[in-house]
Amino acid sequence: MSFPGSHGFRIPFTNPIMGEPELQAVQRVMSSGILTNGPETVAFEDEFARVHRVPHAVAMSNGTVALAAMLLGHGIGPGDEVVVPSLTFISTATSVAHVGARPVFAEVDADTLTLDADHAASLVTPRTKAVIAVHYAGQAADMDELRAVTERFGILLLEDAAEAHGALYRGSPVGGLGDGAMFSFTPTKNITTGEGGMVTTHDPEYAHRLRRLRNHGVAGSGSRTAIGFNWRMTEFQAAIGREQLRRLDDIVRHKQVGAARLATLLADADVDFPPRRADRTATFMLLTLRSATRRDAIVAGLVERGIEARVYFPPAHLDPVFAAEKIRLPRTERIADTIFSVPFHARLTDDDLRAMAAEITSLAPRCGRSVQ
Numbered sequence: 001m002s003f004p005g006s007h008g009f010r011i012p013f014t015n016p017i018m019g020e021p022e023l024q025a026v027q028r029v030m031s032s033g034i035l036t037n038g039p040e041t042v043a044f045e046d047e048f049a050r051v052h053r054v055p056h057a058v059a060m061s062n063g064t065v066a067l068a069a070m071l072l073g074h075g076i077g078p079g080d081e082v083v084v085p086s087l088t089f090i091s092t093a094t095s096v097a098h099v100g101a102r103p104v105f106a107e108v109d110a111d112t113l114t115l116d117a118d119h120a121a122s123l124v125t126p127r128t129k130a131v132i133a134v135h136y137a138g139q140a141a142d143m144d145e146l147r148a149v150t151e152r153f154g155i156l157l158l159e160d161a162a163e164a165h166g167a168l169y170r171g172s173p174v175g176g177l178g179d180g181a182m183f184s185f186t187p188t189k190n191i192t193t194g195e196g197g198m199v200t201t202h203d204p205e206y207a208h209r210l211r212r213l214r215n216h217g218v219a220g221s222g223s224r225t226a227i228g229f230n231w232r233m234t235e236f237q238a239a240i241g242r243e244q245l246r247r248l249d250d251i252v253r254h255k256q257v258g259a260a261r262l263a264t265l266l267a268d269a270d271v272d273f274p275p276r277r278a279d280r281t282a283t284f285m286l287l288t289l290r291s292a293t294r295r296d297a298i299v300a301g302l303v304e305r306g307i308e309a310r311v312y313f314p315p316a317h318l319d320p321v322f323a324a325e326k327i328r329l330p331r332t333e334r335i336a337d338t339i340f341s342v343p344f345h346a347r348l349t350d351d352d353l354r355a356m357a358a359e360i361t362s363l364a365p366r367c368g369r370s371v372q
């Protein structure tokens with residue numbers, strides 16, 4: 001049998017930690033007989049909310065429906081516009097389209113690769129209902145600047161924190177920095193439940209609407225008050241998620257140490273780390289590098305040598321599903337031609353880091369330095 005994905009790579013892009021605690025969590029659910037909509041989901045929501053210092057978290061079956069729920073919970077729909085950065089995973093934009101609204105693509109900052117607040121402001125029209133800040137690779141967007149923009153226009157500031165579990169911005173965790181935030185637990189993220197999502201909020205009424213959307217229009221034991229969906233997380237996912245959450249600090253620390261080590265190991269390679277900001281943590285869901293001239297050759301060379309590098313992310317505004325709009329975002333397009341992401345999962349060893357650095361250095365040696 002063959003599967004899509006990372007098989008056959010010496011260093012795969014994704015390799016989540018799944019151990020004895022996760023196995024026991026699944027067995028606990030099996031023996032309980034409650035497979036969905038039960039106590040594990042409630043406990044996971046409470047524990048996730050605590051880590052992100054918000055009163056409410058609502059679990060969803062994946063990150064993409066969590067995005068749709070985040071928008072629908074605020075009544076965003078046909079006729080509305082939502083400003084999103086183009087340099088993101090496609091579902092930041094497609095979820096806006098799913099609810100019938102229009103994604104409006106904005107530039108990102110060349111250093112942080114997160115939404116450019118000034119450009120976002122220039123795109124606001126009377127139809128604009130929200131701005132979605134994406135915490136690219138696990139480093140928070142410029143939330144204070146974005147908040148100033150959304151307050152000026154009286155619109156919502158939402159967070160796509162799919163990549164940023166546990167990240168801090170000026171001392172506060174992501175997930176509570178705006179009018180709603182979503183997370184994903186797909187296997188490329190720092191913690192995973194196979195598939196899974198979460199919406200976090202300070203607002204109890206919004207949380208109630210999200211619970212209703214998730215469960216066929218019914219929240220708790222009440223009657224149906226809206227047309228809803230089945231966007232529930234299973235108890236298996238939630239039980240695994242609780243164990244993964246306990247690993248989050250260790251995983252992030254492992255990645256932060258690994259990123260610093262990789263920077264040292266790449267001293268003789270002609271690649272750059274995008275600069276990071278001191279007022280926020282980077283949790284390295286992705287480790288993105290840049291090469292102004294040799295990106296495609298580096299990625300092809302790494303893949304050929306069994307290292308699953310990827311071009312993350314191709315700009316959404318150039319994706320076939322949005323390209324007909326013929327939008328131009330010169331800065332994003334320039335950046336997108338230079339970036340690539342190397343495997344940076346939680347089980348990466350020092351040998352893996354040294355192997356990657358050696359291959360990158362041989363594919364792109366810094367001028368004037370010997371490859372040996």
Ligand SMILES: *Cc1c(COP(=O)(O)O)cnc(C)c1O
Pocket residue numbers: 062063064065088089091092134160162163184185186195196197
């Ligand atoms: C992963 C991701 C999502 C979507 O999450 P899924 O759980 O895969 O649907 C949304 N936005 C961003 C920025 C992501 O990286």
